[in-house]
Amino acid sequence: MTTISFAYTVAAGRLARVRQWRRVVVALMLLVLAGFALTLMLGQSFTPPDEVLRVLAGKDVPGASFTVGQLRLPRAVMAVLVGMCFGMGGVAFQIMLRNPLASPDIIGVSSGASAAAVFCVVVLSMDGAAVAGISVVAGLAVALIVYGLSFRNGVAGTRLILVGIGVAAMIDSFIAFVLSRAPSWDLQEALRWITGSVNGVKLDQALPVLVALAVFGGLLLSRTRDLEALRMGDDTAAALGVRVGTTRIVVMLASVGMIAVATAATGPVMFVAFLSGPIAARILGPKGSLLIPSALVGAVLVLGGDYIGQFVLPHRYPVGVVTGALGAPYLLYLIIRVNRAGGSL
């Protein structure tokens, strides 16, 4: 009898967690929407909402059609999409390896994808889906190399991160080399591949990113419960019936895939993959899966960082410079805090 009534208490607590998760997700969605609207309406000039809506509806609005339709809309769409890719892919990595520092942009996966993209674009003059495809392959290859090199009677998180830092250093110097060989040196273009930028993107470039988000994101979401179990350690997860090895492979494939495609489009927007998960965890608390909240946080970061870089600072900066400058102090804070608490994400 008491157990039955206590079961209601348990159920109530569970429902409260679900409701809170939904509240956070809705709030984050609104924030993304607000950032999206802001990017569309407010740039060098202000475009009233009704004109923006008319442009979005496909009507020809003098003055607004070009600014909103050609400049701001692709930018905003791309920012949201790559932000979600980085946010979700990054947090999946962090959860899988149970270490916020093991994010793809720290262990070299983003660098690998970026190096492939920069080589294809600058040296081979390729573009479009081919670049995205090659970036995915390169990102996966780097992930496998880092994983393989850190394997010694199992993978220790520490070793993986350190090996990743070493691999990233090598790849970064390769990127610097390719850029120094570029026939025409354009700092803005170079910065895209070093820090990430949504400058001058076209709407059709967003399509591969959207597809990657749908396919790989769906794959990750289907593993939500397994990922949650992995947070309690490999042994506990295995004891709960998670196929740890398979889950690892699926999660790595999916998150590297989405991050590499996003990187091929905008470059590795600094630290978004690394930051989104911990920020989402801070907002949400331990109230359920971080995948969707962290994707939304990623979108907010890229939208916000781009807006700040474009219009708030005295000079125009690509989004990656802003997120990099903001993210590094947070990384330092995390190093101190993780160490003090001995905890994970």
Place this chain on the structure above:
Amino acid sequence: MSTATNPVGTRPTSGRVQLFRTGGLALLGVTLLGLCFLSVAVGTRSVAWSDIWAALSGQTETIAQAAVAVRIPRTIFAALVGAALGLSGTIMQGVTRNPLADPGILGVNTGAALAVVIGLAWFGMTMAHTFVWTAILGAGVTAVFVYTIGSLGRGGATPLKLALAGAATSVAFSCFTIAVILPRNDIAGGFRSWQIGGVGGATFDGIRLVLPFLLAGFVISLLSARKLNSLALGDDLAAGLGENVALARGMAALGAILLCGAATAACGPIGFVGLMVPHLCRLLVGVDHRWLLPYAAFSGAGLLILADVVGRIIARPSELAVGIVTAFIGAPFFIWIVRRQRVREL
């Protein structure tokens, strides 16, 4: 050979070991000379022996002789910078008792870069010698900053925390650097070539500029060898042996920062030399810093000259900046160290 030397170095080492090490050092010196000659003789342009001899005796009449004449300061420069980086890496690893310490990994190079760029853009810095000062200042501040961050919390400065703090600081400082130079097209171009790290543009005037700093760094570093031996035993034990730990650490660190700051100011960030050299030298002579430091200086010089020569050969007809070559040799080395070590969990 006994490598299990007493780390404090109070026990007299046996005569044979002494001889062996002196001989090794001499051998290293000869190798270095050979590499210097190689560096003068080999380059992007193939030149005849007669031209090399002519250039070495001061003639610059033909193009070939001129090309060789340019290689002379370049070689001296690479030797000096390599020795500086090797020494400063050895000292950083000794001071932090951390096998992964290196000016590049600790982010000290980017700190120097940021300081130089800020000086250029905001303070209208033009005089070349202020460059060096600013870089050393930037390097010093960054080193202290990264080390502080890395040693906060439980467990002190673990390799992982130091490496991460260095990586994070590097990224932040690169972003700040980009933020400073983006509006300034006039300094962006110079920064671009500087940032990759090369010794290609060396002149005797340039060498004269950094030489005082390097010499001061060399002297301070070599003087701190015995203190580093004490520090290797841990702060508590070093203090117990009568060493003023803070002073010892400060002096050694000053030497390291002078060296890597001046080196970075002169030729841009060159990573991994400071990481590899101490590990290789420890394999040769063990852990006594009185031997380790001279070995590190010689091998650092040799390594950088070699990397420079390799960079000139493999990318003919143009050349590969030495910073890229060292990264490609050094990163696998770094990974090897990480795999070999029983790295503590964070």
Place this chain on the structure above:
Amino acid sequence: MTPSHSLVAENLSAGYGDSVILNGLDLEVPPGKITAIVGANGCGKSTLLRTMSRLLPATQGRVLLNGKSVHRSPTRELARKLGLLPQSPIAPEGITVADLVSRGRHPHHGLMSRWTRHDDEAVAQALEVTKTADLSERAVDELSGGQRQRVWIAMALAQETELLLLDEPTTFLDVSHQIEVLDLLTDLNHSRGITIVMVLHDLNLAARYADCLVAMANGRLHAYGNPEDVMTEANVETVFGLRSRVIPDPVSGKPLVLPIGRHRLSGL
């Protein structure tokens, strides 16, 4: 309750990398009983537990649960029959007790399945049995070591398995909490007929709480059976390399090991 399950290891070998730790071991876990595995450090206690619960592959031989090889069974299906508490599980930062315990329902859910009444009841029951119901909305990080261990046991209970394997459930605990945890496990064994297999460090606690003792040495089974038969002076000497006196424990009547060192000896 008559237990209808069986867990058997046949000629089992396992290890990490090239090093063989378990070496052709046979063991039949008595159903409905508490079994404790003891042995010196590095003798393969944990390896045996991990191999029996399929966390570690067997290099030779097999482990059968109800006649089926655990290494070949679907892991989710296995997780509904065999629970395991690893030595150092990780609580996600800030997670509440109720949330953590409900994670134990994982093997009962597929990709799309919804949470049912029975899930809530299983969680509630696990919390009550382990006396952690009052803590259910507290964060796991804030709890004491003993409370935390009870929460982890609750999670394993929410899994509703007939067998529960525990790897050193009492390490890092104060002696009072060690007793608390072992009492709880004994309660579970008596009231629900759960078969318990655990690795224990403390010989005397193992002898007191186990129905069946397994003494291991060098990756093999050295002795097996009632604590009274296994915990002899001769066995302690071969398994631990320790001279000792074994007397009846005045509290429980089970064997009590008193080590003999080189000093402070009298009355020998």
